[in-house]
């Protein structure tokens with residue numbers, strides 16, 4: 001019996017295992033009470049959960065809005081094990097993917113149809129307990145039934161896909177336009193895959209990490225280059241999905257007249273970059289931000305079956321949930337694209 005199983009046994013049947021990140025950024029496997037569903041909530045037993053940059057920020061430096069100690073995990077799918085008193089559309093046993101962004105529904109941004117800008121956001125895995133646990137409580141309206149046949153790991157990629165669809169919407173659309181994606185991580189490669197599906201005139205990905213090029217090709221992206229290997233090419237749409245200053249500066253320089261750069265990468269709050277105002281004026285460029293998934297989760301549920309194989313090609317590493325610390329160490333090497341945690345299921 002493993003250490004975590006012993007911990008679980010010792011705490012009885014009302015306890016579950018969870019990964020906790022402390023204020024001091026320590027990672028531990030803890031035993032906590034199994035959540036019970038409040039009205040309007042369901043309890044989900046995750047089967048698969050992605051680790052992303054947000055989780056790494058929570059572990060390493062802190063992420064705005066994090067309430068420590070926190071159980072991270074926000075890119076997940078699983079089975080519903082209990083439903084709150086007034087939940088009608090979801091039942092026990094359903095397989096669901098979860099939009100982790102709890103919103104208030106009443107602030108000016110929620111009322112304006114911009115839920116990602118909600119003034120009272122309470123994202124799962126950041127401001128309330130997330131999915132790196134045997135069970136997680138979820139607002140029922142955030143749980144979307146998906147066919148389990150889509151695959152557990154693909155279902156866990158619906159959340160990042162929804163962020164990608166929001167970024168594509170921010171670009172003004174990619175059909176028949178030339179696209180450059182800076183960064184071949186999960187976000188960049190999902191963006192590239194989606195842009196191909198949406199019939200962009202061409203899709204090019206650039207990344208200095210040559211190991212990522214092979215993953216890009218596996219996902220069907222043929223034009224993959226080093227950042228200094230693009231010659232004099234200009235593009236109508238550039239997605240900055242690297243999250244580093246040089247990529248943003250280079251990306252603006254790659255825009256053709258009237259082109260749009262979508263800022264997807266999350267930089268440090270204190271970062272500043274030098275941009276060429278003359279070019280922005282002369283070429284009538286647009287630079288727009290894309291923050292999280294807004295209202296795109298249902299669209300991502302619908303879109304995922306179309307890119308199922310390409311999405312699964314992005315999963316390079318899989319760990320058992322209780323080996324989260326080892327997964328984080330491995331991600332630090334910079335070679336993985338998507339790392340997923342799988343759950344053995346509660347031992348009851």
Ligand SMILES: NC(=O)c1ccc[n+]([C@@H]2O[C@H](COP(=O)([O-])OP(=O)(O)OC[C@H]3O[C@@H](n4cnc5c(N)ncnc54)[C@H](O)[C@@H]3O)[C@@H](O)[C@H]2O)c1
Pocket residue numbers: 052053054160163182183184185186187188206207208209212227241242243244246247263264265266267290291292293336337
């Ligand atoms: N806007 C959103 O809604 C949203 C959602 C999820 C993640 N993100 C952010 O998007 C970014 C990408 O996420 P990810 O999970 O794919 O991260 P990742 O770290 O896996 O990928 C980033 C990639 O950028 C590459 N890179 C580094 N410097 C580069 C350069 N100069 N030019 C081109 N590529 C370069 C790296 O080698 C790496 O492969 C991160 O900043 C993340 O925080 C944003």
Ligand SMILES: [Zn+2]
Pocket residue numbers: 051052053054074075
């Ligand atoms: Zn994420």
Ligand SMILES: [Zn+2]
Pocket residue numbers: 103104105106107108109110111117118119120121
């Ligand atoms: Zn709100």
